[in-house]
Amino acid sequence: MRNVVNRFGRQVVHDGVSLDVYPGEVLGIVGGSGSGKSVLLRTMLGLHRPNAGEVLIEGKDIMKMSNEELLAVKRRYGVTFQHGALFSSLTVAQNIQLPIHEYYKASEEALDALAKLRLAMVGLSADACTKLPSQLSGGMVKRAALARALALDPTLLFLDEPTAGLDPISAAEFDQLVLYLQRGLHLTVVMITHDLDTLVTTCDRVAVLIDKKIVADTLEGIMANPHPWIQEYFHGPRARAVQAPKDEK
Numbered sequence: 001m002r003n004v005v006n007r008f009g010r011q012v013v014h015d016g017v018s019l020d021v022y023p024g025e026v027l028g029i030v031g032g033s034g035s036g037k038s039v040l041l042r043t044m045l046g047l048h049r050p051n052a053g054e055v056l057i058e059g060k061d062i063m064k065m066s067n068e069e070l071l072a073v074k075r076r077y078g079v080t081f082q083h084g085a086l087f088s089s090l091t092v093a094q095n096i097q098l099p100i101h102e103y104y105k106a107s108e109e110a111l112d113a114l115a116k117l118r119l120a121m122v123g124l125s126a127d128a129c130t131k132l133p134s135q136l137s138g139g140m141v142k143r144a145a146l147a148r149a150l151a152l153d154p155t156l157l158f159l160d161e162p163t164a165g166l167d168p169i170s171a172a173e174f175d176q177l178v179l180y181l182q183r184g185l186h187l188t189v190v191m192i193t194h195d196l197d198t199l200v201t202t203c204d205r206v207a208v209l210i211d212k213k214i215v216a217d218t219l220e221g222i223m224a225n226p227h228p229w230i231q232e233y234f235h236g237p238r239a240r241a242v243q244a245p246k247d248e249k
């Protein structure tokens, strides 16, 4: 992203945001509530048109792409949204198969096999195929949403608060799953997270949305940044609790 500006009426959310995402990395995006993380993600995905600036993928501005070009780019994205992870009236298998229908015609057998394969990749059994989202635990919903995000074999995975609402053990397992998939499938991952454990465990770099701009660095680099919000976030009591066991290892 280059010099992206997003405004809603008189409210300026992003005032010249620039951010690089490098192939194969896991980038965590943090920021206070209402700082504009979700709007940033929507802008990156081409779902929100910024007031100014560019969103480039492999050097090409997605705002200037034809519909066909944009569709081809979106075909390479996998996304899990914070809310509305799955369609409640569809089974898990139908949810996973949904992105396929947008791009391809496939036989019932192929769709069935694909749903089962994706479920296996996220550690869910084939039994989950026929279940409705309401019949799954919170952790299973997150995994099923991840399976859907992986449906089209993406190279880029966007996760909006992937571990929100999970207990610490399930969250840690989910972090390990993301890392396992990222390494195995050579994915580039961009995730919004409030979870310090997730940041420490999974992210190569951290982008902090602060004062309507982005500061991006390695976790160590960010932690050394003197900005008061960053200091409070990464060195406050909660942060110390997360980092203590790691430091002692």
Ligand SMILES: Nc1ncnc2c1ncn2[C@@H]1O[C@H](COP(=O)(O)OP(=O)(O)OP(=O)(O)O)[C@@H](O)[C@H]1O
Pocket: 008, 013, 031, 032, 033, 034, 035, 036, 037, 038, 039, 040
């Ligand atoms: N469609 C919209 N119309 C008007 N204002 C909007 C719209 N979308 C977002 N905003 C405003 O932009 C600001 C940033 O919202 P955003 O949802 O990106 O924050 P966030 O950092 O993701 O917050 P949280 O961590 O609480 O989810 C908020 O003040 C929000 O009210």
